[in-house]
Amino acid sequence: MNILITRPLMDAEDLMEKLFAYGHKIIHLPTLKISTVKTELVNPDNFDAFIFTSTNAVRNLQLTNTHKSLHCFCVGSITEKIARQSGFVSTSSAGGTVNALKNLIMISDKISKNSNLAYFCGDNISYDLDLELKREGLKIKKIINYSSEVISELNSENKKLIENYPPDFIYIYSVRSAESFTTIVKNYGLNPLVTQSTVMCISKKVANIF
Numbered sequence: 001m002n003i004l005i006t007r008p009l010m011d012a013e014d015l016m017e018k019l020f021a022y023g024h025k026i027i028h029l030p031t032l033k034i035s036t037v038k039t040e041l042v043n044p045d046n047f048d049a050f051i052f053t054s055t056n057a058v059r060n061l062q063l064t065n066t067h068k069s070l071h072c073f074c075v076g077s078i079t080e081k082i083a084r085q086s087g088f089v090s091t092s093s094a095g096g097t098v099n100a101l102k103n104l105i106m107i108s109d110k111i112s113k114n115s116n117l118a119y120f121c122g123d124n125i126s127y128d129l130d131l132e133l134k135r136e137g138l139k140i141k142k143i144i145n146y147s148s149e150v151i152s153e154l155n156s157e158n159k160k161l162i163e164n165y166p167p168d169f170i171y172i173y174s175v176r177s178a179e180s181f182t183t184i185v186k187n188y189g190l191n192p193l194v195t196q197s198t199v200m201c202i203s204k205k206v207a208n209i210f
Helices: 009-021 055-059 077-085 098-107 129-135 156-164 175-187 204-209
Strands: 002-005 025-028 032-036 049-052 071-074 090-093 116-122 139-150 169-172 198-201
Touching: 002 009, 009 025, 009 055, 025 156, 032 175, 049 055, 055 077, 055 116, 055 139, 071 077, 071 098, 077 090, 098 129, 116 129, 129 139, 139 175, 169 175, 175 204, 198 204
Parallel strands: 002 025, 002 169, 049 071, 049 116, 071 090, 116 139, 169 198
Antiparallel strands: 032 139
């Protein structure tokens, strides 16, 4: 099968390797460019737990020290894996959705109502996790430590790959990624090549765009 993946390479490499090993043709078409947002260094000693809703939130941490014993609540297993690779030893993973992450935090015995939580995220989010947790009585500080820029251009090499190998499956991971992809399809006249593709979306909200 021909499979088109829209995640940045550092987030998609493992999946691409596995799919390639099964004999699939992989087209990598990133739709977002991730950049670090410069913030004041965060002192881990001021918090009782960290919250990560993406691998990028972990990769762009800017801390005053290497205090890694804090518990980390991670949205999914890949984010938890990156947190572990970064040196954190106490982690837990939700089922891959922010709502599941909220429920995981609420029932956790790692924190209490008096705990101070730091929530690391990007500049563009579809779910106000910090506000939801505050409504539940938790103390939380939202820290934006990375930004995402929409990619709306298609290089000639990828255009040729799509023309030669129309994708059977397209993997989309966020609303902004979906919006970027549909813009690329429109701007480069790719509709006849992708309208029969099966689009694999991370959530119903993303699927509704298509």
